[in-house]
Amino acid sequence: MKKITFLFLVMASMQSAFGQSTCAEPTTLSGPGLYVVEGINGTDVANPICADNGVITNNAKSEWFVYTPTENFTVTITTNIDENTPRVDTRFHVYTGSCGNLACFAGDDDSGSNYSSVDTFVVTANTTYLIAFDNRWTSNGFTFQLIEQPYEEPAGNPVSFSNTGLSSINSQYNICVVDMNDDGMDDIVGVSSTNIRIHTQGAGGTFSFVDYPTTAAENMPSWSLAAGDYNRDGVNDLMYGGGSGVTFMKSTEGGGFEQDSFEPYVFCQRTNFIDINNDGHLDAFSCHDVQPNVYFLNDGTGEFDFYQSNVTPGAILLGIFPSGGNYGSIWIDYDNDGDQDLFIAKCRGGSSGAKYNELHRNNGDGTFTDVSVESNLRDPVQTWSSAWADYDNDGDMDVIVGASSTADGTHKFMQNNGDGTFTDITAGSGWDTNTSTSIEHIAHDFNNDGFVDVMGGGSKIMYNLGDGTFEAASTGFGIGAVGDLNNDGFLDFQNGSTLRLNNGNSNNWIKFNLQGVQSNRNGIGARIEIYGAWGKQIRDARSGEGFEYMSSLNIHFGIGEATAIDQVIIRWPSGIVDTIDNPDTNQTLVVVEGSTLSVGDNAFSSFSVYPNPASDVVTIKSSSLAQVVSAELYDMNGKRVFESAVENDTISIQSLSLGTYILLAKDSEGTLSTHKLIKQ
Numbered sequence: 299m300k301k302i303t304f305l306f307l308v309m310a311s312m313q314s315a316f317g318q319s320t321c322a323e324p325t326t327l328s329g330p331g332l333y334v335v336e337g338i339n340g341t342d343v344a345n346p347i348c349a350d351n352g353v354i355t356n357n358a359k360s361e362w363f364v365y366t367p368t369e370n371f372t373v374t375i376t377t378n379i380d381e382n383t384p385r386v387d388t389r390f391h392v393y394t395g396s397c398g399n400l401a402c403f404a405g406d407d408d409s410g411s412n413y414s415s416v417d418t419f420v421v422t423a424n425t426t427y428l429i430a431f432d433n434r435w436t437s438n439g440f441t442f443q444l445i446e447q448p449y450e451e452p453a454g455n456p457v458s459f460s461n462t463g464l465s466s467i468n469s470q471y472n473i474c475v476v477d478m479n480d481d482g483m484d485d486i487v488g489v490s491s492t493n494i495r496i497h498t499q500g501a502g503g504t505f506s507f508v509d510y511p512t513t514a515a516e517n518m519p520s521w522s523l524a525a526g527d528y529n530r531d532g533v534n535d536l537m538y539g540g541g542s543g544v545t546f547m548k549s550t551e552g553g554g555f556e557q558d559s560f561e562p563y564v565f566c567q568r569t570n571f572i573d574i575n576n577d578g579h580l581d582a583f584s585c586h587d588v589q590p591n592v593y594f595l596n597d598g599t600g601e602f603d604f605y606q607s608n609v610t611p612g613a614i615l616l617g618i619f620p621s622g623g624n625y626g627s628i629w630i631d632y633d634n635d636g637d638q639d640l641f642i643a644k645c646r647g648g649s650s651g652a653k654y655n656e657l658h659r660n661n662g663d664g665t666f667t668d669v670s671v672e673s674n675l676r677d678p679v680q681t682w683s684s685a686w687a688d689y690d691n692d693g694d695m696d697v698i699v700g701a702s703s704t705a706d707g708t709h710k711f712m713q714n715n716g717d718g719t720f721t722d723i724t725a726g727s728g729w730d731t732n733t734s735t736s737i738e739h740i741a742h743d744f745n746n747d748g749f750v751d752v753m754g755g756g757s758k759i760m761y762n763l764g765d766g767t768f769e770a771a772s773t774g775f776g777i778g779a780v781g782d783l784n785n786d787g788f789l790d791f792q793n794g795s796t797l798r799l800n801n802g803n804s805n806n807w808i809k810f811n812l813q814g815v816q817s818n819r820n821g822i823g824a825r826i827e828i829y830g831a832w833g834k835q836i837r838d839a840r841s842g843e844g845f846e847y848m849s850s851l852n853i854h855f856g857i858g859e860a861t862a863i864d865q866v867i868i869r870w871p872s873g874i875v876d877t878i879d880n881p882d883t884n885q886t887l888v889v890v891e892g893s894t895l896s897v898g899d900n901a902f903s904s905f906s907v908y909p910n911p912a913s914d915v916v917t918i919k920s921s922s923l924a925q926v927v928s929a930e931l932y933d934m935n936g937k938r939v940f941e942s943a944v945e946n947d948t949i950s951i952q953s954l955s956l957g958t959y960i961l962l963a964k965d966s967e968g969t970l971s972t973h974k975l976i977k978q
Contacts, residue, residue: 321397324362324428330446332381335361335431336439344430346472346794348391348405348776349415355434363429367421367446372772374418374445375429378410381443385412387435388442392419393428394796399465402794403427404757404776407434409735411705415442418734419757420449420774455771456745456761457788459798466507467795469495471518474848475781475792476525480532480935482811482886484781484850486792489523489538491515494547494555503784503799516559517545517566524842525851526571527819528580529600532937534820534851537582539566544584544592548600560604564592568627568683570842572638573818574614575664576871578970580818583616583842585624585642591617616666617642618656626683626737626845630838631825632673632695633718636869637662638823638838643681643699653706654678655699659718674720675699680706682737683845687750688836689762692716693827695838698729700739700754708733709754713766728760728768738777740844742789746805746856748832753777773798781850782809787884789854806860806883810853812839813936815891815960816872816972823871826853831860857883874972890936892960892972905963911976914952916961918944924965931975932960951977 319340327333344360367373377388392404406417413435421427431442469488478485478496486497486505492514497505517540524537533549543564547555565587574581579596586592590609593616594602605613617624617640626643633639637660644655654676658666670676680703689696694714701709709729712720724730734756744751749762757776760768778793787807788800808828812821824839837853857863866878868889876894881887897910905926906919918926929949931940939959942949954977961975 319359319361321362321400321428321430324364327363327365327429327444330444332379332441332443333363334439334441338431338433338437342397342430344391344432346400346402346470348393348402348794349389349407355432359433359437360430365421365427365429365444366425367423369423370449371421371446372418372449373421373447374416375406375442376410376414376416376445377440377442378414378416379441379443381441382414385410385414386438386440387413388415388431388440389434390415390417390429390431390442392417393430394425395463397428399795400428401463401796402776402778409703409737409755411703416735417776418755419776420772422774449772456747457803458801459773459775459791460801462797462799464497464505464795464797466495467497467792469493471520471523472792472794473519473779473846474523474525474536475779475783476534476848476851477811478534480811482809482852482888483785484783484852486783487525487536487848489515489519489536491518494536499783499785503786510554512547512555513557515545515547515557517543521567522569522842522846523848524569524571524582525848526580526822526841528571528582528596528602530819530938532819537569537571539569539584541565544569544582544594546582546602558602560594560602562592562604562606563589565589567625568842568845570627570629570840571820571822572629572841573823573871576637576823578814578816578818578872580820580822583627583629583640585617585627586622587624588622590622591624591627614664614666616640616658618668626681628684628686628843629823629840630686630695631823632657632686632714633659634694635660635662636825636873637871640666641675641684641686641697643684645680645682645702655681655684669718673718674722675712677710678706679708679710680704683739683843685739685741685752685754685843687741689713689750690766691749691764691833691835693834693836695836696720698739698741698752700752701735702737703735704733723766727766728770732756732760732768732770734758736777738844738846740777740780740847740849742780743854743856744789744800745803746788746807746858748835748856748858748860777844777847779847779849782852782854785886804859806857808855808857808863808881808883809886810866810868811886811888812853812868813888813890814870814872815932815936816874816962816970817870817891819936820851821868821870821891822851825869827867827869828855828857828863829865829867830857830863832857852886872970872972888935890932890934890960892974893934895972895974897974897976905965905971905973907961907963907973907975910973911978912951913978915948915950916975917948918961918963919947920965920969922965922967924967924969926963926965928964930962932962934958934960951975
């Protein structure tokens with residue numbers, strides 16, 4: 299054991315004590331004050347990792363403390379203090395639970411200046427919290443401060459959360475909530491070096507898990523994880539973003555996962571699945587910290603080709619070269635032209651051009667243009683992530699650029715003007731007075747009132763009041779992966795082995811499970827619009843938001859007290875538009891691309907399909923000089939059940955069962971056409 303000196307703000311004299319280096323025998327923090335740590339050499343490793351960087355150091359050491367508040371407080375733990383001059387690069391984790399069954403509660407890596415640590419969170423009276431500083435960045439001594447401030451429950455907190463422990467969530471990385479078995483309910487994915495553990499959601503929010511052994515992953519999701527079905531088999535695949543490279547875990551026909559890793563070095567930050575070239579096949583993107591960004595193009599068979607911007611011949615320029623420092627990438631359609639654009643939140647801020655946030659407009663022809671300056675989004679805010687949503691329900695995407703430190707400015711609330719530019723409306727919005735910083739900022743409607751809220755730092759949700767302002771309300775816990783973990787229509791959180799279940803209210807909702815046919819299987823990049831008494835709401839389907847976590851691919855809307863939805867419009871990346879009139883509320887609606895097409899309707903008028911209905915032979919013709927060369931049929935769950943070359947303009951469907959299918963035809967020029975086909 300080593301000596302630790304305590305400098306209490308509430309006492310005039312300096313006190314000292316012998317610190318403990320194990321979780322089982324932590325040093326007691328008896329109140330607010332300054333605590334001097336002479337060095338980190340404790341034998342117990344802090345795990346799970348709760349702070350920003352999910353890497354456990356080789357030869358890891360930790361120093362352990364225990365804190366039990368006497369009242370409900372808003373607590374800050376920080377090493378960003380004058381006692382550390384210069385500042386020290388530290389990392390700490392805050393847990394509830396007991397040794398061997400710890401659940402992440404809070405923690406921080408780099409939110410303070412010069413990579414020092416700061417986190418603010420709400421604690422409950424007489425609850426025990428374990429705090430561990432590790433030697434990820436330093437084993438040297440430093441001082442930290444614990445600050446207590448009175449906590450008052452905000453009046454009219456829109457929703458509350460109940461905690462449920464699930465001790466079987468004990469993988470090395472537990473940062474993914476997504477529907478893995480395509481039943482419309484969100485599951486929980488845990489990743490270890492040689493295993494993927496999937497907790498499948500059952501009735502009433504129950505979970506059962508299955509382990510899927512893998513070969514040892516060359517790269518772990520130490521920075522981020524993304525999910526998407528890039529081999530179109532109905533099971534979501536995984537993308538691990540690590541400090542040295544990218545690893546894919548692709549689902550196999552036998553029910554397991556096989557590894558696909560790439561040799562080039564990638565200091566991977568945020569990961570995303572996105573159809574970059576809009577060919578109907580899901581691609582992948584990785585923000586590179588210190589070199590040009592990289593992406594992986596799907597060849598149509600579920601195999602990837604590696605590209606690096608401005609390096610690989612023919613590569614698309616995605617991110618300003620050679621700046622690096624790319625952290626929080628997110629794909630959105632900010633200009634409502636039907637294709638996905640790229641915004642990059644840049645860490646470390648400052649006057650250098652390399653550190654400004656970037657917006658890259660998709661030109662629709664396979665190229666991108668940097669429009670950061672003309673859009674008014676080229677800010678030097680030190681940020682790791684941005685939260686994009688239509689906060690004012692006017693039909694276009696606005697953005698809150700979330701500060702991860704106040705070193706180069708604070709949060710920015712930027713309103714989309716509808717003409718490719720954004721106006722700063724931070725003043726008076728509540729974001730100007732929000733002093734809580736975080737690397738994570740995510741946008742969801744947590745209270746189902748029809749206005750999208752934001753969660754960032756400070757263990758609180760910034761609730762959207764619908765008038766351009768936000769009001770903070772405490773959650774008592776930090777950000778985790780988001781999904782509906784008991785299928786009640788309200789969004790929950792997963793923090794390690796703890797589920798934060800939304801207790802809900804009387805507001806109504808609807809969710810969408812998209813199943814692409816001509817577009818990628820998940821419908822990532824689709825725009826969903828719902829119309830009703832509130833006017834219009836929109837969402838974009840996307841994989842990878844915030845910085846680290848992977849949240850649900852189901853598209854969620856709250857509709858407040860409204861009891862009816864007049865119309866739903868889904869604009870798929872392929873250009874197909876599905877329209878659904880008067881759907882029931884409070885349900886998950888499965889929508890297969892093209893399923894609302896009438897018999898005989900074409901996505902392209904140059905194709906004709908007859909007879910329809912048909913019992914045996916179907917003729918598919920193009921009125922142009924091009925010949926129809928192939929056809930695929932999908933059932934109404936989006937599963938491909940038939941594929942064939944088209945010979946003499948015909949295919950035989952005699953082997954198909956009776957029912958309704960979506961026909962995807964392609965001609966010799968690569969033109970695709972979608973039709974509804976009935977087998978009788």
